[in-house]
Amino acid sequence: MSIAESHSGIIGGIAARFRTCPATGLQIDLAAERLIKANAVAAVVFLLVGGVFGLLVALTRWPAVHLLPADMFYLVLTAHGLDVLLLWILFFEMAVLYFASAVLLNCRLAAPRFAWLAFILMLVGGVLTNIAVLQGDSSVMFTSYVPMQASPNFYLGLILFAVGALIGCLVFLGTLVIAKEEKTYEGSIPLVTFGALTACIIAIFTIASGAIILIPTWLWSLGYISHIDTLMYKLIWWGMGHSSQQINVAAHVAVWYAIAAITVGAKPLSEKVSRTAFLMYILFLQLASAHHLLVEPGISAEWKVFNTSYAMYLAVLGSLIHGMTVPGAIEAAQRRNGFVNGAFEWLRKAPWGNPAFAGMFLSLVLFGFLGGISGVVLGTEQINILMHNTLYVPGHFHATVVAGTTLAFMALTYLVLPLIFQRKVILPGLAKWQPYLFAIGVSGISLFMMGAGTLGVSRRHWDITFSDAALSFDYPSAAFLMLGLNGLSAILAAVGGGLYIVITVGSLLFGEKVTADNVVEALGPMPTRKVSEAVKEYGNAGTFHLPGTYILVAVFFTAFVLYYFVNWKYVSDLWPMG
Ligand code: HEM
Numbered sequence: 001m002s003i004a005e006s007h008s009g010i011i012g013g014i015a016a017r018f019r020t021c022p023a024t025g026l027q028i029d030l031a032a033e034r035l036i037k038a039n040a041v042a043a044v045v046f047l048l049v050g051g052v053f054g055l056l057v058a059l060t061r062w063p064a065v066h067l068l069p070a071d072m073f074y075l076v077l078t079a080h081g082l083d084v085l086l087l088w089i090l091f092f093e094m095a096v097l098y099f100a101s102a103v104l105l106n107c108r109l110a111a112p113r114f115a116w117l118a119f120i121l122m123l124v125g126g127v128l129t130n131i132a133v134l135q136g137d138s139s140v141m142f143t144s145y146v147p148m149q150a151s152p153n154f155y156l157g158l159i160l161f162a163v164g165a166l167i168g169c170l171v172f173l174g175t176l177v178i179a180k181e182e183k184t185y186e187g188s189i190p191l192v193t194f195g196a197l198t199a200c201i202i203a204i205f206t207i208a209s210g211a212i213i214l215i216p217t218w219l220w221s222l223g224y225i226s227h228i229d230t231l232m233y234k235l236i237w238w239g240m241g242h243s244s245q246q247i248n249v250a251a252h253v254a255v256w257y258a259i260a261a262i263t264v265g266a267k268p269l270s271e272k273v274s275r276t277a278f279l280m281y282i283l284f285l286q287l288a289s290a291h292h293l294l295v296e297p298g299i300s301a302e303w304k305v306f307n308t309s310y311a312m313y314l315a316v317l318g319s320l321i322h323g324m325t326v327p328g329a330i331e332a333a334q335r336r337n338g339f340v341n342g343a344f345e346w347l348r349k350a351p352w353g354n355p356a357f358a359g360m361f362l363s364l365v366l367f368g369f370l371g372g373i374s375g376v377v378l379g380t381e382q383i384n385i386l387m388h389n390t391l392y393v394p395g396h397f398h399a400t401v402v403a404g405t406t407l408a409f410m411a412l413t414y415l416v417l418p419l420i421f422q423r424k425v426i427l428p429g430l431a432k433w434q435p436y437l438f439a440i441g442v443s444g445i446s447l448f449m450m451g452a453g454t455l456g457v458s459r460r461h462w463d464i465t466f467s468d469a470a471l472s473f474d475y476p477s478a479a480f481l482m483l484g485l486n487g488l489s490a491i492l493a494a495v496g497g498g499l500y501i502v503i504t505v506g507s508l509l510f511g512e513k514v515t516a517d518n519v520v521e522a523l524g525p526m527p528t529r530k531v532s533e534a535v536k537e538y539g540n541a542g543t544f545h546l547p548g549t550y551i552l553v554a555v556f557f558t559a560f561v562l563y564y565f566v567n568w569k570y571v572s573d574l575w576p577m578g
């Protein structure tokens, strides 16, 4: 073989590792692309399984339907939480990490073999825990509080899954190092990658907390350890349980920025402020875990008040900043795109027919109004007592993890299909409606569960008529109405979720191939008719002329303050003075 031949062989080898994205010009590492595909597909499968379980739970809590028997209810509730909150979201986040590192930084993925190992561990772990739950001895629900005991494989599956996720995080960090060394990007990493880095750092803390508590609990269920302290279990478990929600928030905020950048060309109002807001998540969220322990008798009031009334608000402030800067960035970009009339032309003429944009904006609004406000109310030491352990709690977190995170991830899928899978989205007419259907359904389950919770209905309860109780107790009849409306909303959410699955899987199998000629069109309607560079470059929007956003923010704060004080009023009714 001549030198020239071997040289061209090497070049051929390098060329074969990458393809050039016709829409963005980015060099896409094929190994990263395969991993993104595998993780995204696994995510969608678990969303399907977990979503069906969610519908069954909601139909059981609808007193007129009361679908499942008691034992099945708790089994299915455990499986639901596990499949959607853990498996759907984390597999998707792995895809986001690989996308935000290798793809956005124009770089090869570090150690793809380890990334595959991570994938396999997560898959084996997820399946093992599911089997343990379905076998029936592990209906301990998502929080798995001791002294309830699941079978050993329940914990082992979670541990394997977590080890896999940890390896995935290390591959992400390794890729950042390679990109820096090989200078595959200029200046600072893009904001979306910074957001993903935030998620990754929090994930490492989360997984460490999980290991500290789940490994001994596994040994306990095997019989090697005689006792696990219940309060210590809760404290450390929530180091994992709460932090993992902050991973989701960091990831879906990064997704908001990414979609806003790709579809309308949005740049953050200030890169520095947005980055600082991400940093606040890292600094303060662990303290905020305390809001899960507000009624624990073993912990002092000072500790609770400090962590939830002071430290928590610093993490909340991070979200408030993003909640204002994302619509602000969209407004600035849309004004640049020519929509300058009045306060709201930019919003009216936004690409509402593009499911990626619509899903992102709905996720932003619902996460802020429903999830954010109810979260601060629940997280306040004094008023938490009103709704502690009621259906208000699942009402709140379906607004955050479903209307917020899940909807944002669904929205991103509509860009991932053409850009990474290189397939056109099938059934575009239905795809256009999918985010709206799902958003309405999920808003319903959030609001009606919160409504039932405000009336006192407890969470995770199979029979609110207490038909076999020695002493009878009646909830207000409006509670039954709430649970019926919740059931109907659940059906709507399931239809919206099912449509997402059909469109995603259908596009993978039957979608028209995307080429350089049709890739921009395949991304759906966009005001600029080209993919902007905004997502891969550092830089500010360069304006604060945002009248529409200021009005939206004022509406938000008014709603926030009113609702907050209504709940203080309820507390004062609970404990009349004088
Ligand atoms: C079709 C969509 C969905 C419906 C109808 C639904 C419905 C429900 C209902 C009725 C409950 C039980 C509340 C209770 O009795 O305490 C529940 C619990 C839960 N849901 Fe969903 N849900 C859906 C999607 C999701 C998604 C996408 C996630 C996560 C991303 C999620 C996470 C959870 C969690 C973590 C629990 C608590 C499990 C536990 O208490 O152990 N749900 N859901």
Ligand SMILES: [Cu+2]
Pocket (backbone or CB within 6 Å): 241, 242, 245, 288, 289, 291, 292
């Ligand atoms: Cu929390």
